[in-house]
Amino acid sequence: MIRRVQVSAALALLPLAVIPSFRRLSAQDSSRISEAQTVLSALVESYGVSGAEGPVRETVKRLLPAWARPETDSAGNLWVRLGQGDPLVVFVAHLDEIGFTVDSIRDDGSLVLRTRGGFFSSLFEGQAGLVHSARGDVAGIFLPRDSGFTRHNPPPVRVDVGASSRAAALALGVAAGSTVTMPKQYVRLAGTRATGRSFDDRVGDAAQILALRHLDRTKLKHAVIFIWSTREEIGLEGAGAAAAALGPTPRRVHAIDTFVSADSPLERRNFAVAPLGQGAVARATDNSAVTPPAYVDSLVAVAQARHIALQVGTTNGGNDGSTFTPYGVVDVALGWPLRYSHSPAEVVDLKDVASLADLVQAVAEIW
Amino acid sequence: MSDSRIVGLSDGKIGLMVLLLSVNPSIRPSAQTVADLTLRLSAMTAVSGYEQAVTDSLVALLPGSAKDRAGNVVLTLGRGAPKRLAVCPLDEPGYVVGNITDDGYLTLRRVGRSPNAPPPPAPPPPPWALFDQQLEGHRVTLFGRKGPVPGVVAVRSTHLQRGRPAAAEQPFTVDDAYVDVGAATRDEARALGLDVLTPVALTKRPLHYGTGLLAAPFAGRRAACAALAAAALGKPKTGGTVVVAFTVQSLQASDAGLNSVMRLLGPFAEVTVAGVPAKFPDTAVETVALADVETLMRRLVSWIGGGQ
Numbered sequence: 001m002i003r004r005v006q007v008s009a010a011l012a013l014l015p016l017a018v019i020p021s022f023r024r025l026s027a028q029d030s031s032r033i034s035e036a037q038t039v040l041s042a043l044v045e046s047y048g049v050s051g052a053e054g055p056v057r058e059t060v061k062r063l064l065p066a067w068a069r070p071e072t073d074s075a076g077n078l079w080v081r082l083g084q085g086d087p088l089v090v091f092v093a094h095l096d097e098i099g100f101t102v103d104s105i106r107d108d109g110s111l112v113l114r115t116r117g118g119f120f121s122s123l124f125e126g127q128a129g130l131v132h133s134a135r136g137d138v139a140g141i142f143l144p145r146d147s148g149f150t151r152h153n154p155p156p157v158r159v160d161v162g163a164s165s166r167a168a169a170l171a172l173g174v175a176a177g178s179t180v181t182m183p184k185q186y187v188r189l190a191g192t193r194a195t196g197r198s199f200d201d202r203v204g205d206a207a208q209i210l211a212l213r214h215l216d217r218t219k220l221k222h223a224v225i226f227i228w229s230t231r232e233e234i235g236l237e238g239a240g241a242a243a244a245a246l247g248p249t250p251r252r253v254h255a256i257d258t259f260v261s262a263d264s265p266l267e268r269r270n271f272a273v274a275p276l277g278q279g280a281v282a283r284a285t286d287n288s289a290v291t292p293p294a295y296v297d298s299l300v301a302v303a304q305a306r307h308i309a310l311q312v313g314t315t316n317g318g319n320d321g322s323t324f325t326p327y328g329v330v331d332v333a334l335g336w337p338l339r340y341s342h343s344p345a346e347v348v349d350l351k352d353v354a355s356l357a358d359l360v361q362a363v364a365e366i367w
Numbered sequence: 368m369s370d371s372r373i374v375g376l377s378d379g380k381i382g383l384m385v386l387l388l389s390v391n392p393s394i395r396p397s398a399q400t401v402a403d404l405t406l407r408l409s410a411m412t413a414v415s416g417y418e419q420a421v422t423d424s425l426v427a428l429l430p431g432s433a434k435d436r437a438g439n440v441v442l443t444l445g446r447g448a449p450k451r452l453a454v455c456p457l458d459e460p461g462y463v464v465g466n467i468t469d470d471g472y473l474t475l476r477r478v479g480r481s482p483n484a485p486p487p488p489a490p491p492p493p494p495w496a497l498f499d500q501q502l503e504g505h506r507v508t509l510f511g512r513k514g515p516v517p518g519v520v521a522v523r524s525t526h527l528q529r530g531r532p533a534a535a536e537q538p539f540t541v542d543d544a545y546v547d548v549g550a551a552t553r554d555e556a557r558a559l560g561l562d563v564l565t566p567v568a569l570t571k572r573p574l575h576y577g578t579g580l581l582a583a584p585f586a587g588r589r590a591a592c593a594a595l596a597a598a599a600l601g602k603p604k605t606g607g608t609v610v611v612a613f614t615v616q617s618l619q620a621s622d623a624g625l626n627s628v629m630r631l632l633g634p635f636a637e638v639t640v641a642g643v644p645a646k647f648p649d650t651a652v653e654t655v656a657l658a659d660v661e662t663l664m665r666r667l668v669s670w671i672g673g674g675q
Contacts, residue, residue: 056555067505078432118525118526119525120504120522120525120670122500122503123503123504123505123522125650126501126647126650126652127505127652128496128572128574128582128651128652129577134631138576139575139576140576141574141575141576141582141647141654142578142652142654143647144494144497144647144650144652145497147492148538149496150430150538151495151496151536151537151538152536152537153536154537159576161576161577162576162577162578162580183572187506187517187672188517189517189518189519189547189548190516190548190549190550190555190556191549191550191551191555192549193549194549195506195517195519199628204395206408249415260524260526260527261524262524262527264521264523264524265468265470265472265545266521266522266543266545267519267523267524267527268525268527277551285505287529303634315526315527316526316527316530318525338524339524339547340504340519340521340522340523340524341523341524341525341526341527342525342526343504343522343524343525344504344505344506345505345506345520345521345522345547347547347549355619359672
């Protein structure tokens with residue numbers, strides 16, 4: 001026993017060599033940046049593939065201010081209502097992230113997958129995997145290809161959980177319909193930058209939470225609803241249900257979602273150029289909606305009144321607010337610049353997160 | 368980087384650890400010992416020519432071991448004839464910073480070749496063609512002068528490719544890699560302790576899965592070194608002299624580490640190279656069975672004692 005303890009003591013010293021001293025990177029944070037990081041990191045490290053957002057929804061509930069009374073609708077959306085009177089203004093950020101579901105289990109125990117959302121499957125090939133089963137998370141690997149080595153894109157990826165048969169995989173709790181991701185971690189980079197997977201749209205979720213924590217409910221001149229929506233990545237489904245429930249009642253909807261930025265060494269810069277670190281972005285035109293120019297001007301005026309950094313631009317993608325527009329509701333989408341969207345290495349600037357939260361608060365209070 | 372900072376210890380703690388091991392010269396290597404060592408070594412990075420963090424840790428772990436002039440970790444067990452060599456190459460292919468752009472991105476050059484390749488000029492195995500692609504859109508660690516620095520390798524945003532012609536079908540290569548550490552200028556990157564020649568590798572997070580499987584980049588090589596280290600830690604009965612060597616630079620240039628050992632400490636009557644079977648070689652999920660690592664450890668103990 002003594003020998004084992006001594007060997008363990010020796011081995012315990014080894015891992016210290018690989019524990020990076022990343023903490024120093026956040027030593028100089030302001031309280032705003034620090035709070036944004038605390039909220040955002042908890043959300044990023046929760047898992048929620050489209051249709052299985054439960055863990056993220058619970059994290060949102062935990063982070064809300066004590067006065068909030070969240071309600072979950074039949075689509076899985078989380079609602080927080082505050083203020084009274086017209087016009088009703090809605091904010092919506094989505095809970096879900098891209099990933100896979102198990103489509104079937106082969107005789108050899110490997111899992112055949114179905115994608116949920118749009119992304120490059122090459123980013124998952126040959127990486128660690130995580131199957132979210134009813135009995136807990138099961139570790140595995142996304143199998144590397146066994147042919148086609150001269151091509152960038154792999155054949156459909158499968159997962160190996162170390163089971164040698166279908167029965168063995170089932171015994172681990174894996175089943176058709178289980179969601180599949182890869183392990184993820186919020187990591188601070190230099191300055192106020194950070195990396196992780198699913199910043200799209202956990203930054204939007206965080207901004208709504210931060211705004212609710214700081215806004216002055218006595219200043220509200222009208223009713224406001226904050227929604228954390230489900231299944232955005234597979235067709236704006238949760239928001240669609242919320243929009244149908246509210247009909248033409250809201251005056252405006254503010255989708256709080258990613259502004260995919262061309263601020264990257266690999267992107268063409270003919271549009272979507274919103275540099276990181278220069279504030280929130282009015283997502284004035286995307287593939288799903290156009291904000292009327294007069295509303296963009298009003299938004300800019302709100303930001304100026306509160307001295308909030310705001311960029312205005314156009315990017316690709318759809319947003320939850322577009323499901324409200326058929327009911328006559330104006331979609332004024334807000335975002336923040338994101339690099340490397342839908343990858344395991346998305347990058348944000350925490351100054352932009354704080355800016356976005358301030359803007360959401362200002363819009364709720366004074367517009 | 369100083370020795371004490373690399374292993375996260377003060378010199379005094381290193382001394383205490385060595386003392387603890389030295390007063391118990393016959394520690395029995397166990398399955399748990401070799402499994403723990405495999406996990407820990409698999410989490411470490413040793414780019415060919417830049418193996419110092421791993422070699423420092425092995426020297427701290429193995430009482431009586433030392434680094435030779437090439438940087439190999441060498442431990443001599445027993446005395447007399449015959450003189451034999453048990454060796455484990457510990458380095459891995461990886462990258463060093465080749466340049467820093469004005470806007471703070473770091474570009475890379477590859478160092479080392481596939482551990483699974485036959486000697487040049489024979490071509491590497493087909494999966495090697497995708498080795499660099501594993502960087503794309505993933506976390507890397509840069510081992511700078513002020514300590515490890517996290518970064519990511521840039522990838523095109525999915526959304527911004529929509530409506531545009533499909534991207535090139537060729538695999539991503541090291542020439543496509545831009546490392547983003549959060550710096551906005553060259554000076555900001557340098558202030559983090561980064562510069563040309565800083566070693567860079569995929570961030571390693573070894574993964575246990577299935578029953579006794581461990582996945583990590585170069586898990587096979589690290590597992591073999593763990594088995595040899597565990598065997599040596601046990602100070603087994605030795606038949607003659609056995610030199611235990613953990614060699615560097617096996618994948619770059621002329622296998623300088625092993626050749627140095629052979630010339631400086633040889634000739635050897637017999638040489639055994641530690642090796643563990645691995646699935647998915649040259650990938651980030653190279654997989655070993657811990658049972659195989661334990662088997663290798665026991666075989667090495669027997670070999671050191673004079674068996675085959």
